[in-house]
Amino acid sequence: METIHAQNREELVRQLVRSHFDLEEGIERIVWFQNGDKEPDVRLIEVNRNSIVTGNFDAFYFAPSSDFPLPIQIADVTPEEWERILRREWKLPPDWALYKVKVFERENQLS
Amino acid sequence: MWHYAFWEQAQSDWKAYRAIQSLSLDDCHALHYLQMTTEKLAKAMLLARGADIAEVRHSHKGFLRFLQLAARHPALPRQFNMPVRQFLEYVRSTLPLAGAIEHLAPTLAQDGPNPEYPWQESSGAIQIPASYQFSASTQLKQPNGRKLLRLTKAFLEQFEILFVKRK
Numbered sequence: 001m002e003t004i005h006a007q008n009r010e011e012l013v014r015q016l017v018r019s020h021f022d023l024e025e026g027i028e029r030i031v032w033f034q035n036g037d038k039e040p041d042v043r044l045i046e047v048n049r050n051s052i053v054t055g056n057f058d059a060f061y062f063a064p065s066s067d068f069p070l071p072i073q074i075a076d077v078t079p080e081e082w083e084r085i086l087r088r089e090w091k092l093p094p095d096w097a098l099y100k101v102k103v104f105e106r107e108n109q110l111s
Numbered sequence: 112m113w114h115y116a117f118w119e120q121a122q123s124d125w126k127a128y129r130a131i132q133s134l135s136l137d138d139c140h141a142l143h144y145l146q147m148t149t150e151k152l153a154k155a156m157l158l159a160r161g162a163d164i165a166e167v168r169h170s171h172k173g174f175l176r177f178l179q180l181a182a183r184h185p186a187l188p189r190q191f192n193m194p195v196r197q198f199l200e201y202v203r204s205t206l207p208l209a210g211a212i213e214h215l216a217p218t219l220a221q222d223g224p225n226p227e228y229p230w231q232e233s234s235g236a237i238q239i240p241a242s243y244q245f246s247a248s249t250q251l252k253q254p255n256g257r258k259l260l261r262l263t264k265a266f267l268e269q270f271e272i273l274f275v276k277r278k
Contacts, residue, residue: 016185023183023199051179052210054172061160063273065186071276073160074180093161 004040004069012070013042017104026050028079030104035097043073043096045085051076057092113167114158118270121151125267138248139226139240145251145263146215146226149174152267159275171216175209178202178262186273190265205259211247212259 004012017030026049033043041061059075062068077085084090085098092098128144153173158164167173181187182202188195217225224230229239250256266273 019185019195020183023195046180048179052172052175054170054176056166056170056172058157058170058173058176059160059162060156060177060180061274061276062184062186063275063277065189067189068185072184074184076176076180 009042009070012068013044014104016042016068016072017044018109020046021104021106021109024048024050028106029082031082032102032104033096033098033100034102035095035100039095041071041073045075045077045082045096047079047082048076049079051078051081053078053081057090059093059096113164114155114275117151117155117158118267121148121155122267124148124151125263137241138245139243142212142215142245142247143226146212148267149209149212149263150216152263152270153177155270156274159270171219172213175206175213178206178209181262181266190269190273201258202262204255205262208247208250208255208259211250215245215247 013032017032020030021027024046027046028049029047031045031047033045043059045059057075057077059073062072062074064071081090085092124144124147128141128148131141131144150171150173153176154167154170156177157167157170157173182199185195188198191198191201193201214220214223215225217227220230222230224238224240224243224245226240226245229237231237251260
């Protein structure tokens with residue numbers, strides 16, 4: 001896969017974030033996990049009040065494509081599940097570290 | 112390679128589901144195989160992302176959560192020859208039925224309707240899967256049901272392309 005520079009990568013993620021806020025009104029914020037930069041995958045948690053509760057951290061991988069050239073790992077969580085993650089009551093996989101994240105809030109993306 | 116193992120079994124369950132359509136069997140059998148297909152496909156997807164087999168083994172709700180995410184993923188509408196919004200609505204229209212099928216797993220059904228084991232209703236009546244009228248069976252013959260089956264088939268067929276990391 002063609003190398004995508006950091007600036008383009010950030011712009012692609014921002015486009016994806018805006019699109020997801022636009023398509024799913026239940027998303028309150030999107031958290032981009034930026035540790036483990038050696039991996040090309042973009043790792044996102046979408047805090048979505050319309051998500052179902054499963055009791056598990058269900059992240060799925062989507063391969064890169066012509067419509068979105070970056071591989072993505074993405075998980076939906078409810079606001080309550082996100083609070084549990086922040087309180088460290090729910091352990092995320094090792095490559096999803098909370099110390100290096102960028103948070104996109106709905107009100108800042110669609111204004 | 113756990114994800115390939117679950118994918119292969121999901122494909123086999125799907126084959127059984129399709130084969131049962133041509134037989135005069137009670138609805139519970141087809142529903143059983145469809146529920147198994149979607150559960151194992153979701154597990155294969157979770158494992159392909161890198162999830163731990165010990166966590167995934169006891170998960171039964173992955174398919175509905177996957178569909179919610181798939182509905183807004185930018186790469187998928189093209190696979191179905193649809194604009195983004197149309198694909199979103201297409202997938203969303205299948206979610207109630209996908210949830211109903213997911214909840215047919217005996218673990219989630221919790222002494223309620225499921226295609227495998229008899230259960231007792233609050234009235235005291237004992238229901239038998241073989242003679243029970245599952246609403247999911249009726250819905251699968253309607254437009255949203257056909258959409259769900261189309262999605263399931265496509266995700267099974269394109270699993271390696273869409274959901275597995277290239278080395």
